[in-house]
Amino acid sequence: MKHAVRLLALLALLAVYVATPARPALAAVTGTQVPVPPPPMGWASWNTFAAKINFNVIKAQADALVSSGLAAAGYKYVNIDEGWWQGTRDAAGNITVDTAEWPGGMAAIADYLHGKGLKAGIYTDAGRDGCGYYYPTGRPAAPGSGSEGHYAQDMLQFSRWGFDFVKVDWCGGSAEGLDPQSTYRAISAAVTSAAATTGRPLVLSICNWGVQSPWNWAPGMGAMWRTSTDIIYYGQTATQAMVLSNFDQGLHPAAQHTGYYNDPDMMIAGMPGLTAAQNRTHMGLWAISGAPLLIGDDLATMDATTRATLGNAEVIAVDQDPRGLQGVKVSDSQGRQVYGKVLAGSGRRAVLLLNRGTAAASMTVRWADLGLAATSASVRNLWSAQNAGSFATSYTVNVPANDAVLLTVTGTEAAATTYEAEATGNTRTGATVAACAGCSGGSKVGGIGNGGTLRFNAVAAPSAGLAVATIAYTNGDPTTRTATLQVNGQPSTVVAFPPTGSWTTAGTVSVIVPLTAGSANTLTFSNVAAWAPDLDAIEVRQLASAPAAVRVQGVQSGRCLDVDNSSTTNGVQLQLWDCNGQANQAWTVTSSKQLTVYGTKCLDAYNNGTTNGTAVVIWDCNGQANQQWNVNADGTISSAQSGLCLDASNRGTANGTKIILWACGSGTNQRWTLA
The missing domain is CATH 2.60.120.260 (Galactose-binding domain-like)
Structure with a gap:
């Protein structure tokens, strides 16, 4: 060394x-790759049971987790979500529960889970009143069911009861207008103090739905942070669109490393509405992104096919890879996307080929896009559990419509610089x-x-x-x-x-x-x-990070077209910012004249605006004329709908200058280079 x-x-x-x-x-660089803590795996109560939970419900799910073989496959956490507590406290401020529903209190259910070889998870809110007050689901509204004012006391109580995991939601925090970063910093400090007192590590799950881009500040505060709203609301039928939306919003690879994880929410695989193929796609997407694997369906009634999908050891290994990185998009063409994940060891990659189109298509992954040398590499299909063989520089496979193929590729690392x-x-x-x-x-x-x-x-x-x-x-x-x-x-x-x-x-x-x-x-x-x-x-x-993507750089300012704070929220206005190569500045020009970012968001003239000053925003791609653009030879980018040009407002050149539509002219604040 x-x-x-x-x-x-x-x-x-x-x-x-x-x-x-x-x-x-x-x-x-030499040295052994040090394994980092993997993303948590287990089961969570909300998707199937909402607030209608008690000791017997959790016990039955824990028993099924073990008897199904999923616990042995790595699903260890049993997370008790909202509904276990109705906001009651004793004179000293300690949480009290209904012992008719929870005989022996919460310590008893934690002991039961530990006795099954499992880990116990619990839930609270960052505000005074939790989600059970604002959105009662299965129980009456429960005021006081948040931990605000009791962070240290509650985290210590959870740890003393024997819990290993705590999810802290954001309903009260949102309603009260709390600042997410400072609030969760205080909660994180309380978790650390509780663990130091009891000697029991407590995994913190930050659940503020992506508000204020937690991927920019949550690493180090918690082991995982939610990147979007709930994947499904109680009572809804599961759809693949739900899966794809949360997957897309969870891709922040620069934030995920060394034991800290983007969390696209609990899984809906196995819930009514998804086919067996869609369940496999769901599992593959979570695995390639290295997401926490928290099952959300009813374990006691899960069918054998779903159980086999969730328990696939090779797919789980991709998710739990000890290097702890997130997969990145390395190719994107007309809804045919390739994601590559760098795995532990030399020359090892996982690859997911996702076909969002309505027809089957041949899709190719190139070794160069994965950071591998253009020499022979072996390919294995994880769902079929078959070796496909060795291939010189790339591999092509047919992917059905609205489906995905998950591979591992083992080759030779490309040259690197030390x-x-x-x-x-x-x-x-x-x-x-x-x-x-x-x-x-x-x-x-x-x-x-x-x-x-x-x-x-x-x-x-x-x-x-x-x-x-x-x-x-x-x-x-x-x-x-x-x-x-x-x-x-x-x-x-x-x-x-x-x-x-x-x-x-x-x-x-x-x-x-x-x-x-x-x-x-x-x-x-x-x-x-x-x-x-x-x-x-x-x-x-x-790595080849979506090679078709370009940065759109202002000629006058030298700064790039940027989505503020890496937001994925519809309606966020575009701005100028120092060029940095991040995903919120990576634009793809499609054959249908769209400029896309994150794969699913389009450059959009807000509210179909066609007048000077119309805000230019991001929005879910929908094929409408206000999302179609002409990249012109004179360096302008004009709306196909209005004919107006992308314009740095008031000829601004500073970071944060807003992007609008304006009548096309000769000003360099309307000139852009794509590279």
């Missing part, structure tokens, strides 16, 4: 490092520290100190898009440490570094990073805890 920096203890507290471009001697840190303006590498504060091993070599910052400059990318950055590090402490990663000044993310066993044992974890074309990318790690992790080097390998 080549240590990044070896500094004396006092100097380490102040050091700021930069990375030099790749050195020829560094062929690759960047290693060096100290500048400080002591050169080589100093050994006799003792260090905050590390358990007594002495170690290297480290960047409490609050230290490590920069990797001049990170190169041949084109804008996503890349896998594999980070070599050591962490000789027995606990996971964290650092904050920021790419090109964009929203930061907290990266976890699990223990590697010793200060001389190297390990690696991986993140997905959005890069701009060229060699001006910078990856900055900051807020590094005292002496751990000792970051060493990074290896960067680019």
Whole structure:
């Protein structure tokens, strides 16, 4: 291992490092891939039972989870959702429950679940009044059924009862206008304190429905965060459109890593309305995205086909892969989409080919799009459990309409670039520290100190898009440490570094990073805890992130057409922002004259507007004329409906300048380049 920096203890507290471009001697980052906590798997009560739950309902589902073999397949959590508590507290503010429905209280059901070899999950709300007050479903409205004002008390109570998982909903938080980020930060601190007191880890599920883009701030606060509204409302019939909508809204690959997961909600596989093929597609979509697998149907009445789909060991392995990354879209043409997921090990990928069209189609995945070398790779179909053979540079398969094929591909990693840190303006590498504060091993070599910052400059990318950055590090402490990663000044993310066993044992974890074309990318790690992790080097390998996508860059401003805060909400107005290669700036020009983002959202003249000043927004693609655009030779982009041009409002050039329609003219605020 080549240590990044070896500094004396006092100097380490102040050091700021930069990375030099790749050195020829560094062929690759070395070290064992460290497994990260996988996305939770289990069953949740809401989709089937709503608030009509009690000890016997949960017991019967837990028994079925075990007897079906799904618990042995990895589905361990039994999550008790809304309805278990009607907002009552004793004089000391402790939660009380109806012991006629919950004999022995909530500790008894947690004990029962543990006795079955399962884990216990429970539910509350971030506000004063929970969802059972605002949306009573199966029970009368229940005021006071939220945890606001009792965060520390309730999280400690849940942990003492024996629960392993807590879902914190947002009905009260939304109604009261609470700030999601600061609210869940306080809840996360309460969870951490409770676990420290009881010694029982408590997984936090942040359930604020994607409000204020939690993928930009939730990593490190909770293990998972909801990216959208409920996949289904109680009493509805399940549809594939529900599945696809939540899947699309859950794709934020730069946020998902090192044990933190985007959550597109509980599964509806097996519920009335979906066919066996649609259940398989649903399971495949959740697996390729590395989503939590929380079954939502009635386990006691589940048919054998659904049970086999949910229990498919090879598909579960894709979801639970110890590298912990999300699949990314690497191809998109007329509703035929290819997603690739980088798996643990060398040259291993999962691939999902999704045909959203109404006719069967031949679809191809290219090795180059997956970050693999153009040499022979073996292909396996996971649903048929058959090896398809070895193929030179790509693989083509027929995909039925509204269906998906799930594969694994094993080949050779494409060339990557390694960047290693060096100290500048400080002591050169080589100093050994006799003792260090905050590390358990007594002495170690290297480290960047409490609050230290490590920069990797001049990170190169041949084109804008996503890349896998594999980070070599050591962490000789027995606990996971964290650092904050920021790419090109964009929203930061907290990266976890699990223990590697010793200060001389190297390990690696991986993140997905959005890069701009060229060699001006910078990856900055900051807020590094005292002496751990000792970051060493990074290896960067680019993926083809939807190669048909382009960035739409303003000639006058040099900034890009951007969806504010990576929102997926219909009606969000487009703006200018520094070009960064993220998915909210990746536009695809379709053969039907649409400009799409996220695969399903279209550039849209709001409310069919045809007058100057009409807001340009994103909206679900619907084929209407207000979503059709002409990309013209003079650099303008005009509405096929109105003839008006995309315009940076008031000739603005600053971040946040709104995009509108205006009569086409000669101004450079109406000129765009697509690249």
